[in-house]
Amino acid sequence: MEHEQLVFCSRPEVGLKAIVAIHDTTLGPALGGTRMWHYHSEDEAIKDVLRLSRGMTYKAAISGLNFGGGKAVIIGDSRTDKTEAMFRAFGKFIDGLAGRYITAEDVGMTEREMSWIHFETNHVTGIPKSLGGGGDPSPVTAYGVYMGMKAAAKRAYGSDSLSGKRIGIQGAGSVATHLARYLKNENATLFVTDIFKEKAQKLADETGAKSVTPDDIYTLDLHIFSPCALGGVINSDTIPHLSCDIIAGGANNILDDEKKHARMLQDREILFTPDYVINAGGIINISTELQNEGYNEKLAMERTSEIYNTVLKIFEYADTQNLTPVEASNLLAEDRIQKVSSLQSIYKPKHTHST
Numbered sequence: 001m002e003h004e005q006l007v008f009c010s011r012p013e014v015g016l017k018a019i020v021a022i023h024d025t026t027l028g029p030a031l032g033g034t035r036m037w038h039y040h041s042e043d044e045a046i047k048d049v050l051r052l053s054r055g056m057t058y059k060a061a062i063s064g065l066n067f068g069g070g071k072a073v074i075i076g077d078s079r080t081d082k083t084e085a086m087f088r089a090f091g092k093f094i095d096g097l098a099g100r101y102i103t104a105e106d107v108g109m110t111e112r113e114m115s116w117i118h119f120e121t122n123h124v125t126g127i128p129k130s131l132g133g134g135g136d137p138s139p140v141t142a143y144g145v146y147m148g149m150k151a152a153a154k155r156a157y158g159s160d161s162l163s164g165k166r167i168g169i170q171g172a173g174s175v176a177t178h179l180a181r182y183l184k185n186e187n188a189t190l191f192v193t194d195i196f197k198e199k200a201q202k203l204a205d206e207t208g209a210k211s212v213t214p215d216d217i218y219t220l221d222l223h224i225f226s227p228c229a230l231g232g233v234i235n236s237d238t239i240p241h242l243s244c245d246i247i248a249g250g251a252n253n254i255l256d257d258e259k260k261h262a263r264m265l266q267d268r269e270i271l272f273t274p275d276y277v278i279n280a281g282g283i284i285n286i287s288t289e290l291q292n293e294g295y296n297e298k299l300a301m302e303r304t305s306e307i308y309n310t311v312l313k314i315f316e317y318a319d320t321q322n323l324t325p326v327e328a329s330n331l332l333a334e335d336r337i338q339k340v341s342s343l344q345s346i347y348k349p350k351h352t353h354s355t
């Protein structure tokens with residue numbers, strides 16, 4: 001997948017085994033979260049970090065940000081294995097990359113760990129608001145998913161109102177919770193699921209959703225299916241069971257095989273809203289932490305609301321070029337990277353540089 005750099009970090013005394021992947025730094029330093037997950041093997045972790053970091057390159061590019069794509073994974077159980085020493089060791093490895101990679105939160109991480117990493121490096125975002133950061137980015141991510149979902153509804157139904165729409169949310173974690181609140185306020189009819197039944201039930205109780213089993217979410221009769229758990233859930237096994245008009249979710253890499261499964265959805269006339277476009281609120285949020293003026297929530301929300309227009313633009317481009325939305329989005333992102341890259345031959349005195 002044409003990565004620039006893959007870094008293995010090991011400190012057995014504190015249980016740290018981490019991998020950092022830097023995919024592309026044409027637009028700027030590689031920005032992307034750290035995921036802590038109980039991978040079954042190193043191979044599985046490598047595959048995940050390679051895919052996720054590539055996704056970040058496209059996400060930053062399509063969102064108009066001056067950042068490249070990177071991601072890190074820590075192999076371990078986020079419920080039992082976390083220690084201050086582990087994350088400080090990780091912070092030292094990040095610091096060693098001297099700003100080529102800037103980390104943030106992802107699945108399995110909280111502000112507490114970001115603060116531990118911050119003890120050792122400044123190349124970290126998503127630190128608590130009390131320390132000048134933006135805190136947990138998931139509320140902004142959810143807002144972006146909501147905006148992207150509305151744009152998809154506009155495209156499919158001619159109106160972006162989600163009132164009365166039957167929407168299934170997979171995963172009852174951070175992004176899903178904030179998303180469900182927006183959807184409840186619009187009077188959507190919600191269904192939620194999680195591998196931890198009590199999490200799904202808690203969200204259902206709060207939002208008036210119906211809690212369903214993890215298997216049933218794929219077969220429900222829905223207007224919109226919103227995967228907000230892990231990647232790869234739209235695949236050759238699940239696509240034949242789906243009964244929905246739109247897929248618009250916050251999870252990364254929702255399609256198991258991007259090309260093949262985007263086509264399969266197109267053939268079934270299911271509108272797929274590219275995940276990395278609509279879940280970009282998180283990176284947009286943390287990117288404002290890196291400005292000279294510091295974190296700016298209002299600006300983050302304003303920029304995230306632009307996801308609505310970006311999604312409509314992608315659908316239009318896909319139409320005119322006879323592409324799937326994912327192909328269209330990838331081409332638009334690559335086009336921006338290429339055009340910005342071609343500007344590097346213009347001489348610019350160092351003191352005028354800005355990010």
Ligand SMILES: NC(=O)c1ccc[n+]([C@@H]2O[C@H](COP(=O)([O-])OP(=O)(O)OC[C@H]3O[C@@H](n4cnc5c(N)ncnc54)[C@H](O)[C@@H]3O)[C@@H](O)[C@H]2O)c1
Pocket residue numbers: 106107108137138139141170171172173174175176193194195196199214228229230231250251252279280282283
């Ligand atoms: N947090 C952010 O700001 C952000 C930004 C961009 C993308 N994302 C992506 O959104 C997704 C969710 O992120 P989050 O921060 O809400 O994570 P989270 O850990 O808070 O929530 C994920 C939830 O999904 C559940 N889950 C896992 N596998 C499942 C399955 N097969 N069926 C049903 N439930 C399942 C987990 O139990 C958990 O409750 C991830 O793919 C993440 O990469 C998050």
